[in-house]
Amino acid sequence: MDLQPPRGTVDLLPPEGGRMWALYQRAATWAHRFGYRYAETPAFEHTELFRRSSGESSDVVRKEMYTFEDRAERSLTLRPEATAAIVRAYLQRRHGLPVPLKVFTVEPMWRYGRPQSGRLREFRQFDAEIVGEGGPGADVEVVALGEAFLREAIDGPLELQINSIGDEQCRPAYRAELIECLRANRERLRDEHRDHFEDNPLRVLDCKDDACRAVAAEAPKIVDRLCEPCATHFSEVRQGLGAEGIEYVLVPTLVRGLDYYTRTTFEWVSGRLARGQDSVGGGGRYDGLAEVIGGPATPAVGFAIGLERVRLLAPETAEAAPMADVERPDAFVVGIGEGTLATTAAVARTLRAAGLGVDRSFEARPLGAQMRAADRSGARFAVIIGEREAAAGTVTWRRLSDGEQHEGPVEAAAAAIGAGREEGPA
RNA sequence: GUGGCCGUAGCUCAAUCGGUUAGAGCACCAGGUUGUGGUCCUGGGGGUUGGGGGUUCAAGUCCCCUCGGCCACCCCA
Incomplete structure (x- = not known):
């Protein structure tokens, strides 16, 4: 009998278990301080939910889902992220729920990929969402919650990057303009983008390849093409962050991997981790998601923070201690x-x-x-x-x-x- | 999923040219200890050398396969 856990999974025995537990408690404490209540959704969902919410062209759907058939031949998928399920649950039972609904969860997620440190097939996320509020104050608050948690839980540099990727009013035109630009610079792009950029042109923007970056730097920026409502929203989000004393860097090439984002996108990046895994958390606004999965238009915003990555950045004093204070x-x-x-x-x-x-x-x-x-x-x-x-x-x-x-x-x-x-x- | 590097007690490492029963430190456990823990002393448990196969009189050491980890890519948490 092989006693190793399956690839990409870990056992959290003491003292590691206590350190993760301390992180759960810290997340719960901060969520409580911001008025978020605890929620859980099933570990698996109908595969359809993720296909529609994340988008067929997303990497998650294309190659990272743990999909299986149950005994009645339903196609089910272990959740690769929390947002879609929370919105689904909200839509099914929204009558009687407070508006906006502010919830958090700390649960495992599953994505199939090659493991590395800080990148597992089963990993844990602290997730917070505000469903049913479209104003910029919600964006600001969600960021402030994540920021408060991270500043306390990790050591060392942490950069908050933000951007706005517009909405269905302004993004189509920008998208067409970007495709034009990419087409003109087609030869300079790396192979995998050269033939497929029309599926998801925004993806090219955050490619790490130097040549692609050079093209991205010359390309028009979405923040310069936002429609009036999006531009106003973004400017109010930035003002709000300033008022909260939260420092951030505007990164015009910050787009995110899932299709459902609109307007604000953000990401916390550490300088201390290996390059491929330096994102500690991220999120954004997803005003279109509810409609995509069959509900009424419902604005929402949220984040996900990877707890394994937070653990990699934990203060060394805590790591050296024989056990976590909570136990x-x-x-x-x-x-x-x-x-x-x-x-x-x-x-x-x-x-x-x-x-x-x-x-x-x-x-x-x-x-x-x-x-x-x-x-x-x-x-x-x-x-x-x-x-x-x-x-x-x-x-x-x-x-x-x-x-x-x-x-x-x-x-x-x-x-x-x-x-x-x-x-x-x- | 693609490419590369690496696997010897829980951890860090040792083991001559392929040679006898795979060692050490730390950690862990017990005793010293029916009125006091950390230090100290004594003792103990721990290894299918990641797993399987092959070559050989003989494999931790050489070869193949496999599993796992790490790094880069992809992408993200």
Whole structure:
């Protein structure tokens, strides 16, 4: 039996599991601070949903989907991204939901491709969406949420790039103009673009090849061709970001891989990762998506942040720590002597009822061994019960960081240990 | 999916020309320790040398296949 997990998947055992869990909590904390509520959608959907939403010419649909048939011969696909499913769910049950609907989710996604570090076949995303609001304030808020999370979760440089790719009013004309330009410079493009740029001309713009970049630099820019409403929207988004104190770089060649984007597109880029995987997250507005999958016109905007990539950029101090703060117990209960198992269990029960995270040994082991276990558990306090305490009806609590200890009733221990917990992460 | 590089304990590495029972440090576990953890001492568990096949008296070492990882491309998270 091969014990390796399937290619492109990973096991998250301690301490890695705790670090990912800490990231989930951090995402939830920030989403809550911005008024986003938690949502989940199925891990798989009808294949049709993604074909229509992402677009037939997108790479996701063309070669990255995990598609399978179930026993009733329905074609299903493991979700490659979160947005389409959230919009589908919203459309099906929109009556009674708040407007706009602000939701976030932290779930795995699946895309078939060759794995690399920070690029897995099963990967996790923090995703936030505002459905039903078309104003620029929504774009700004969604970016602000992602920005707040990222600035706290990662170390080092992070660049927010933004662009507007227009809408169905202005993009067709721009698209035609761009095709003209590309046709005129056809010989300079690299092979794979030379014959296919008419399918998705915007794609050529973010090609990394030097020759293509040179052509892209000379080509007309979509931001100069926006219709009046799109131009106004974009300018208000930029003003709003400025007012939030969020720095960004305008990147006229920033287009995104999925067809459903309109107007604002953005991406967070790290300078620290390998070039092919330096995008930490991205998103944009997708006002046309709801109609594409059969609903009424519904403006919406959102982002997806890749948590594996965030982990690669985590501060080294956090990586070096033996465990994440979120999984450290508050106290480890230690009993001295053979007959103390029942006593430590009772003390643990009391401390847990008081809201503390408590661990203990399953067996009556030597005191030194239990203290060692307490230390290794990461607990902040050891709570010790021996003959003396049992007779007096007290416990001894010892702060493991400096060895300071006191003896008193278990309620006093609970209060003292609980009081020291405030400096932990939010 | 295309191209390249690389696989020896959990991690970092060692093992002479193809030669006997694959070693070390760190990490992990236990004991020292029925009144105190981290340091220290002693001991222990861990390997199908990624897997399979071939060559050979003999393979961690040479050859083939395969699986996996990394890098670039594609593209994105």
